[in-house]
Amino acid sequence: MELRLLVTFEKVATVLSFTRAAAELSYAQSSVTSQIRALEDSLGTPLFDRLGSRIRLTEAGERLLPYARQIIELSAEARAAVVDAEEPSGTLAVGTMESLTSYRLPPLLELFHHRHPKVRLSLRTTLGDETRQALRQGTYDVGFLMEPETEHPGLESRVLAPEPLVLVAAPGHPLAVKSPALKTEDLTEVQLVGTEPGCPYRDLFESELVHRTGSPPPFMEFGTIEATKRGVAGGLGVALLPRVTVGAELASGVLVELPWEPPFQLYTQVAWRAGKRLPRHLTLFIEAAVRLVREQTSYDGT
Template sequence: MELKLLVTFEKVATVLSFTRAAAELSYAQSSVTAQIRSLETDLGTELFERLGSRICLTEAGKRLLPYACQIIALHGEARAAVTGRGGSGEPSGMIMIGTMESLTSYRLPPLLELFHHRYPGVRLSLRPTLGDATRRALREGTYDIGLLMEPDTAHEGLDSEVLCEEPLILVSGPAHPLAWRTRLTTADLAAAALVGTEPGCPYRDLFEAELRPCGPPVFTEYGTIEATKRGVAAGLGIALLPRIAVGTELASGELMALDWEPPFTLFTQIAWRRGKRLPAQVLLFVEQARRLAREQASPGSP
């Protein structure tokens, strides 16, 4: 059974008129009649009863109709899954995205808002994982896309693009003893109470490695960036965080930037499994992420 014949059959069965079906399908009526006869010949049974100027489904036609509808629907779903575009031509399909809290909360909102309003057929599933877990899931095919914040820009088994350099800043509460000191050294920091997110977070791990020569650093772990910021603002310690995550608190004076420059650099990157042919909706996500990164890096951008 050809799909085209089933589409014609479904239309005629729905409107119960060869003339109207021909008009809605933009066919000549003779073409619709020929297609139905071809389908009936293929199946060896009549699908419609001709009652003068009216038609109705035979018992065989009634049994075929739900199958025809399922086949047509499955064809549309398969096309959308492969091409990332539904029957309307709009992007559609699921994108599994591995990302970390700082990017989800402070980099991605404009991109998520864009897809919500402009591409409602694309469903984004954000999975909170850190770098090693994200890279492993990408290589295994569990995720379509990964958003990484790493010092390295080459990853085994993955293709990746740098979206932007991710500035880091060391912060304290305004009443902290280090808040007004200049030219802080690593030894100064190692002697202070430290607040951080969980191990495995790239900037936490790099900061910890930097402090280790002065003795094993001990962090009070708050889990999330928001909880970490509140602990720091309350005077419970100092923390190294992405600058994008503390802009509001720095502007209000709730947090203070300490006079220490991190000796390492992190890059926000988008990555996928090497050699993978990306579906259209995933390519669209990559393109929009690039565009957003360019706009955020341009002069005068917020």
């Protein structure tokens, strides 16, 4: 079996689309089709069932997939051990989320790029469920999660730091002058501003309010954290966000912290597929993430 055929097979098996696999591999779709047929011919068995416009792995394809991934990983490991042994190289597909990409990871990305310029980082913005699935499938090499759980089936992970959350509002909001501490019941009738469903702190916040009232709270949804902050600063409502994302606004007085303590805790984590042989450049990246994010959270007090 040729390595290039196994690489193409693994990509098609991961995305379950000849068209998407061709785009990600920079091949013509006809090349992907011919390579899969060549692999099937060499093995004497079909690897995919064609169901109209959809495909799925056959039993033989399911059995081949873990071996294909091991062979591909071993090939990359062998190359790294022989070529550029003094300076790590390769590509890392990194799954992350907006709050981490914008507020936690810039020092890590900058340092790693300058120390290891031959390693190309490809950042993919996805939320928790999608990131975990992509790690299990091998689409991502490493991923950053912000989750209440710290163990994930099929993955290995390291907790980098707790991620404190803060409820914020504009200085003139009625809840900003309410004292002493707010109760969850005080939030059930106010306008809430948040990111899209699937965001871990948004989902946990909504679940807590549903538990109290029995019905979904009124959320005004914004696509990004920056848009959410602007909406809150404009008096559109209150929002629960990671403290690291609103530090500048709290310091300048654009936003104020409301006296409400979330009854849940999130942890920023770095994760990769369990049992994966880690090439040197991935090991270095994980070690740098653990060191720098922990230093950062220790320094800024979050």
